[in-house]
Amino acid sequence: MTMNQKIIGTKLNATALENTASHTISVIVDNEVGVLARVIGLFSGRGYNIESLTVAPDDMEGQTSRITIVTTGTPMVIEQIKAQLDRLVPVIRVGDLTLDGPSVERELALIKVAPNPEDREEARRIAEAFRAKTVDSTKGSFIFEVTGKTEKITAFATLMQELGLVEVVRTGVAALARGQDKL
Amino acid sequence: MTTKPLSGAAILIKSLEDLGVDVIFGYPGGAVLPIYDEIFQQTKIRHILVRHEQAAVHAAEGYARSTGKPGVVLVTSGPGATNAITGLTDAMLDSIPVVCLTGQVPTHLIGSDAFQEADTVGISRHCTKHNYLVKDVDKLSSIVHEAFYVATNGRPGPVVIDIPKDVQIQTSDVLHSGRISHRSYKPQLKGDIENIREAVELLASAKKPIIYSGGGVINSGPAAAQLLREFVKMTGFPITSTLMGLGAVSGTDKHFLGMLGMHGTYEANNAMHKCDVMLCLGARFDDRVTGRLDAFSPHSKKIHVDIDRSSINKTVHVDLPIVGDAAHVLEDMIKVWKSGVHSADKEALADWWTQIETWRDRKCLNYTQRDDVIMPQYAVQRLYELTKDRKPYISTEVGQHQMWAAQFYMFEEPNHWLTSGGLGTMGYGLPAAIGAQVAHPDKLVIDIAGEASILMNIQEMSTAMQYGLPVKVFILNNEYMGMVRQWQDLNHEGRYSNSYTEALPDFVKLAESFGAVGIRAEMPDELDGAIMEMIASDKPVIFDCRVAKLENCYPMVPSGAGHHEMILADAEDHEEFSGGAALV
Numbered sequence: 001m002t003m004n005q006k007i008i009g010t011k012l013n014a015t016a017l018e019n020t021a022s023h024t025i026s027v028i029v030d031n032e033v034g035v036l037a038r039v040i041g042l043f044s045g046r047g048y049n050i051e052s053l054t055v056a057p058d059d060m061e062g063q064t065s066r067i068t069i070v071t072t073g074t075p076m077v078i079e080q081i082k083a084q085l086d087r088l089v090p091v092i093r094v095g096d097l098t099l100d101g102p103s104v105e106r107e108l109a110l111i112k113v114a115p116n117p118e119d120r121e122e123a124r125r126i127a128e129a130f131r132a133k134t135v136d137s138t139k140g141s142f143i144f145e146v147t148g149k150t151e152k153i154t155a156f157a158t159l160m161q162e163l164g165l166v167e168v169v170r171t172g173v174a175a176l177a178r179g180q181d182k183l
Numbered sequence: 184m185t186t187k188p189l190s191g192a193a194i195l196i197k198s199l200e201d202l203g204v205d206v207i208f209g210y211p212g213g214a215v216l217p218i219y220d221e222i223f224q225q226t227k228i229r230h231i232l233v234r235h236e237q238a239a240v241h242a243a244e245g246y247a248r249s250t251g252k253p254g255v256v257l258v259t260s261g262p263g264a265t266n267a268i269t270g271l272t273d274a275m276l277d278s279i280p281v282v283c284l285t286g287q288v289p290t291h292l293i294g295s296d297a298f299q300e301a302d303t304v305g306i307s308r309h310c311t312k313h314n315y316l317v318k319d320v321d322k323l324s325s326i327v328h329e330a331f332y333v334a335t336n337g338r339p340g341p342v343v344i345d346i347p348k349d350v351q352i353q354t355s356d357v358l359h360s361g362r363i364s365h366r367s368y369k370p371q372l373k374g375d376i377e378n379i380r381e382a383v384e385l386l387a388s389a390k391k392p393i394i395y396s397g398g399g400v401i402n403s404g405p406a407a408a409q410l411l412r413e414f415v416k417m418t419g420f421p422i423t424s425t426l427m428g429l430g431a432v433s434g435t436d437k438h439f440l441g442m443l444g445m446h447g448t449y450e451a452n453n454a455m456h457k458c459d460v461m462l463c464l465g466a467r468f469d470d471r472v473t474g475r476l477d478a479f480s481p482h483s484k485k486i487h488v489d490i491d492r493s494s495i496n497k498t499v500h501v502d503l504p505i506v507g508d509a510a511h512v513l514e515d516m517i518k519v520w521k522s523g524v525h526s527a528d529k530e531a532l533a534d535w536w537t538q539i540e541t542w543r544d545r546k547c548l549n550y551t552q553r554d555d556v557i558m559p560q561y562a563v564q565r566l567y568e569l570t571k572d573r574k575p576y577i578s579t580e581v582g583q584h585q586m587w588a589a590q591f592y593m594f595e596e597p598n599h600w601l602t603s604g605g606l607g608t609m610g611y612g613l614p615a616a617i618g619a620q621v622a623h624p625d626k627l628v629i630d631i632a633g634e635a636s637i638l639m640n641i642q643e644m645s646t647a648m649q650y651g652l653p654v655k656v657f658i659l660n661n662e663y664m665g666m667v668r669q670w671q672d673l674n675h676e677g678r679y680s681n682s683y684t685e686a687l688p689d690f691v692k693l694a695e696s697f698g699a700v701g702i703r704a705e706m707p708d709e710l711d712g713a714i715m716e717m718i719a720s721d722k723p724v725i726f727d728c729r730v731a732k733l734e735n736c737y738p739m740v741p742s743g744a745g746h747h748e749m750i751l752a753d754a755e756d757h758e759e760f761s762g763g764a765a766l767v
């Protein structure tokens with residue numbers, strides 16, 4: 001649903017392929033031309049997986065951006081990914097929100113549903129249970145806005161499938177470490 | 184700093200001058216004419232006109248590798264830039280500092296498929312350490328300074344600066360001067376002292392230690408090589424080196440076991456396989472070095488010193504990583520070692536050396552000498568004996584001759600060995616030799632070549648002639664792409680598909696057609712005289728050394744095998760080889 005890539009080729013020998021886990025990685029970069037292409041190119045060139053990727057400026061002056069990447073790999077591959085990101089010239093800092101302590105992860109989705117008249121109430125009821133907002137409503141359709149963890153959004157979309165799901169757009173994961181510290 | 188307005192092209196040349204650049208290797212074209220016009224009007228920077236842009240980059244690499252300074256390249260947009268890509272990739276894989284200036288179509292035409300437009304920044308993103316597209320003439324000078332900083336600091340590498348033609352013409356009064364430091368790119372030089380202490384303890388307690396050093400020690404500078412020699416002397420440890428690292432310690436030092444890896448020595452590979460503590464300095468566990476990963480040095484604790492954190496734990500898990508520059512870390516290691524409490528386990532070390540000597544006694548580089556044909560190994564040995572006193576710079580092409588050069592030419596000093604290790608680029612040697620000769624006009628520079636490889640950049644003879652660069656091309660002419668043929672022997676039951684080099688030119692006449700000297704040797708007894716004639720010449724020479732056609736290069740760890748599964752020249756008693764997937 002979000003940007004998805006298959007692992008191209010085998011990165012490591014078979015023994016190192018055990019214990020694949022999902023990691024959320026935050027990267028602060030200089031906001032210069034081509035920086036996103038460098039980051040994405042690194043993942044495709046070296047055969048790393050991208051499950052989700054978000055990017056936007058993270059300071060008022062627009063000097064830096066924050067890229068949040070959800071990726072999977074063995075501990076050795078994850079360490080490689082972070083080291084490879086870190087040596088890109090415009091990369092300022094790299095953090096692993098999965099390893100470095102508790103964090104908050106959120107995703108936002110807009111979900112368009114066109115239920116049969118008899119299912120309209122049911123769709124609304126489920127939306128309420130998920131604390132989704134109705135941001136557009138026509139005679140035959142709704143757009144719900146739902147925020148939460150990736151799994152919650154997937155669950156909501158799955159339920160809507162039976163009620164006439166038309167299309168889904170997801171932002172990808174935004175995440176911050178808990179507590180007062182800054183990356 | 185503000186001065187009177189200058190054109191972008193003038194700012195570029197001024198900035199290069201400020202950075203101490205004395206030579207550019209390049210080739211002109213429409214998109215760089217303003218820069219060439221500036222070059223014409225000054226005398227501080229020399230321009231060497233190559234005959235192909237790939238060669239410009241290799242020449243810059245040869246210059247860089249032999250001086251420790253960054254090499255500079257200037258090429259035009261489109262085909263000029265795309266021709267440079269192989270050279271840039273080569274510099275990337277071997278960590279050579281190169282700054283490549285490329286012309287680009289005017290800013291307003293970018294993206295319109297204009298004449299000679301290529302997305303240079305896009306194409307070169309994966310084969311450069313960093314690259315820039317200059318859109319504002321006011322930023323040009325600081326970008327040039329930053330590019331040199333990035334190319335030379337940390338793990339060195341190639342950097343591209345793409346400069347649209349209109350930016351070369353526009354004027355600005357912004358000229359950067361003095362040192363630059365990068366906001367986010369700040370490589371760590373000093374290693375963590377606690378880890379260094381731990382490393383020294385581990386090494387002191389080792390019973391079967393080995394040092395495995397690589398190109399990082401050369402890149403770190405002559406001080407690193409000096410410190411490494413001191414460390415080897417102090418500890419009495421055996422040391423082996425990668426292809427890129429040759430010359431860091433003397434090739435004739437008794438502690439030196441020769442090169443390791445696919446065509447490494449029996450003693451080096453066995454010592455790596457059996458060691459209990461390994462100190463890896465500025466090397467990267469390349470697959471040509473490690474062989475099959477799960478069979479690589481299975482019983483050792485591994486210490487890895489590297490300036491690039493991403494080299495650590497990339498393919499081989501190490502027990503003790505130290506991120507830092509080789510010279511800095513070695514200096515600290517020596518200090519800690521000397522601080523008293525540490526000394527090698529003398530008894531164990533003596534046993535270890537006894538073991539190593541039995542491997543050495545196997546004399547794995549021996550070959551069968553013949554008197555009716557020149558053996559390629561013999562040719563390199565004679566070349567070594569007859570030239571070693573002049574401490575020549577040796578470059579190579581890629582193939583068997585490259586491996587024989589690595590095995591039989593002993594280097595006394597770092598920075599004298601120029602070879603394409605990571606990318607294995609045929610056609611590297613002649614332009615690299617030219618680059619080294621430009622930097623060291625009075626030194627002997629020899630490209631040990633194969634007859635197939637040399638044809639990939641033979642046009643550079645013309646460059647050598649134009650600038651009076653007396654490079655010597657010593658071709659081990661076996662009429663085969665020998666290394667390909669060897670793999671076909673090994674993995675394809677001797678089906679020599681397209682590996683015979685047919686329709687070869689007459690290399691003597693070819694040399695003469697360039698105005699250079701051509702020499703041929705066909706029999707062992709004429710070899711010495713011919714080599715003497717070559718080095719006595721003050722002109723570029725092509726030496727056509729006819730060698731045994733079907734000789735294979737041993738020892739060999741076949742692709743997919745472990746270090747202990749080496750094939751030796753006298754194959755009857757080679758150790759068990761279980762076969763493996765071939766990756767040419």
Ligand SMILES: Cc1ncc(C[n+]2csc(CCOP(=O)(O)OP(=O)(O)O)c2C)c(N)n1
Pocket residue numbers: 580581582583584585607608609632633634635636637659661663664665666667
């Ligand atoms: C540009 C390039 N193309 C292809 C290869 C694959 N290759 C490796 S060695 C070799 C043969 C080289 O032949 P030659 O130069 O005669 O050297 P020899 O092995 O005979 O000493 C080839 C084709 C390569 N390394 N580089």
Ligand SMILES: [Mg+2]
Pocket residue numbers: 582633634635659660661662663664665
């Ligand atoms: Mg050949």
